[in-house]
Amino acid sequence: MALDNDRIGVCVIGAGRAGMIHARNFARGVQGARLVAIADSHAPSLLEARRQLEVQTGYQRYQDALADSRVGAVVIVTPTSLHREIVVAAARAGKHVLCEKPMAMDVAECDEMIDACRAAGVTLQIGFMRRYDESFCAARERVACGEIGDVVLVKSLTHGPSVPQEWMYDIRKSNGPLAEVNSHDIDSARWFTGSEITEVYAIGGNFRCPQAREKYPDFYDNVSMVCRFEDGKQGFIDGAVSVGYGYDSRMEIMGTSGVMFVGRREQDFVVACSTSAGIVQPFVKSWRTLFLHAYEAEDRDFVSCIREQRPARVGGRDGRMAVAVVNAGNRSILQRSPVRVDPDPSRARPVPGA
Numbered sequence: 001m002a003l004d005n006d007r008i009g010v011c012v013i014g015a016g017r018a019g020m021i022h023a024r025n026f027a028r029g030v031q032g033a034r035l036v037a038i039a040d041s042h043a044p045s046l047l048e049a050r051r052q053l054e055v056q057t058g059y060q061r062y063q064d065a066l067a068d069s070r071v072g073a074v075v076i077v078t079p080t081s082l083h084r085e086i087v088v089a090a091a092r093a094g095k096h097v098l099c100e101k102p103m104a105m106d107v108a109e110c111d112e113m114i115d116a117c118r119a120a121g122v123t124l125q126i127g128f129m130r131r132y133d134e135s136f137c138a139a140r141e142r143v144a145c146g147e148i149g150d151v152v153l154v155k156s157l158t159h160g161p162s163v164p165q166e167w168m169y170d171i172r173k174s175n176g177p178l179a180e181v182n183s184h185d186i187d188s189a190r191w192f193t194g195s196e197i198t199e200v201y202a203i204g205g206n207f208r209c210p211q212a213r214e215k216y217p218d219f220y221d222n223v224s225m226v227c228r229f230e231d232g233k234q235g236f237i238d239g240a241v242s243v244g245y246g247y248d249s250r251m252e253i254m255g256t257s258g259v260m261f262v263g264r265r266e267q268d269f270v271v272a273c274s275t276s277a278g279i280v281q282p283f284v285k286s287w288r289t290l291f292l293h294a295y296e297a298e299d300r301d302f303v304s305c306i307r308e309q310r311p312a313r314v315g316g317r318d319g320r321m322a323v324a325v326v327n328a329g330n331r332s333i334l335q336r337s338p339v340r341v342d343p344d345p346s347r348a349r350p351v352p353g354a
C-alpha cells in the first residue's frame with residue numbers, strides 16, 4: 001500500500017461536481033490519508049482543480065495516476081459509463097477503490113468490477129453517501145429497533161434542480177434519471193427494508209425539458225416506480241430532474257404500528273414571515289450542501305476500511321443490486337409493463353401476462 005508517513009496516498013479521478021467534494025475532503029484532511037494527485041481528462045478542469053486544491057500533481061490520463069506509486073487509493077468520479085474501465089484498471093494496479101454511484105451501466109459491468117477488486121485484494125466501496133447521513137442513519141437504527149413495527153412500505157424521492165447534460169437525454173446510454181438521481185432511493189429502500197426488490201413497474205414522462213422531446217422521445221424528466229420486495233414489502237420511488245426550485249430527498253417508512261419521515265427540504269431551518277411574502281422557508285439548493293457531512297463520513301470510512309482491512313459498509317453487491325433495479329425500471333418504462341428484476345441483465349423480462 002502506498003503510505004507516506006503512514007498515510008494512504010489518494011488520487012481523485014474526475015474533478016467535476018461530485019469529484020471536487022471528495023477532493024476537498026481529502027485536501028482538507030481525512031485522518032490516515034493524504035491527497036497526492038488529481039486526475040481529469042479535461043485540461044482546464046484539471047488546472048482549476050489543482051489551483052483550488054493546491055495539489056502539485058495532476059494527470060490528464062487516469063492511467064498515469066494509476067502508475068504513480070504514491071497513490072494507494074482512488075476515488076472514481078467520472079461519468080458513469082467510464083466507471084467499469086477505470087475501476088478494473090485501478091484494481092489491477094493494486095489501488096483501493098471508492099467508486100461513485102451508479103456503480104456501472106449494467107450488472108455484467110458490475111461483476112467485472114467486483115471480480116477485479118476481489119482478485120487484487122483491494123477494497124471496493126460504492127458512493128451511497130446517504131448511508132452516512134446522520135438523519136438517515138438514526139432513522140434506520142430506530143426502524144431496526146422496531147419503533148414503527150414491521151416495515152410495510154418505503155416511499156423515497158429525489159428531485160434535483162439541474163437541467164440535464166446532453167448525454168443524459170439518451171436513456172439507453174445514460175440509464176436516465178432512474179440511475180442518476182434514484183440510485184440513492186433504490187439503495188435506501190433496500191437498506192431500510194433489508195430485502196431485495198424483485199419486480200418494478202415504472203412510468204416516465206418529459207414535462208420540463210421540451211428541448212429534448214424531438215431528438216430523445218424516450219427521455220423522461222419525471223419517473224414514478226412501484227416496487228415489490230422479495231418478502232412482500234412495498235416500495236414507491238419517484239424521481240425528477242430539472243425542477244429548478246432546489247434539491248429534495250425524503251423518505252417515508254410506514255410500519256405495522258407507525259410511520260417515520262426522513263430528510264429535509266429547508267435551508268438552515270430558518271423560516272421568515274413578512275406581510276409582503278408570507279411565510280418563506282428557503283429550499284436546500286443542492287445535494288452538495290445537504291449531504292456535505294455524509295460525504296466526509298463516507299471518505300473517512302473508506303480510509304478506515306482500508307487501514308483496518310475490513311469490508312466496505314457499502315460494497316460492490318449494493319452497487320450491483322441498484323444497477324439491476326435501474327435497468328429493470330428503464331425496461332418497464334420502455335415496455336410499458338411490470339418487469340422482474342433479474343440480477344442477470346440478459347434475462348430481465350416483462351412479467352408474464354402483463
Ligand SMILES: NC(=O)c1ccc[n+]([C@@H]2O[C@H](COP(=O)([O-])OP(=O)(O)OC[C@H]3O[C@@H](n4cnc5c(N)ncnc54)[C@H](O)[C@@H]3O)[C@@H](O)[C@H]2O)c1
Pocket residue numbers: 013014015016017018019039040041042045060061062077078079080082100101102127128129180287
Ligand atoms: N453521490 C452523489 O450524490 C453524486 C452526486 C453527483 C454525481 N454523482 C456521480 O458522480 C459521477 C460524476 O458526476 P458529476 O456530476 O460530478 O459529473 P461532472 O460532469 O461534473 O464531472 C465529471 C468529470 O470527469 C471528467 N472526466 C471525463 N472523462 C474522464 C476520464 N477519462 N478521465 C478522467 N476524468 C474524466 C470530466 O472532465 C469532468 O470534470 C457520476 O457517476 C454521477 O452519477 C454522484
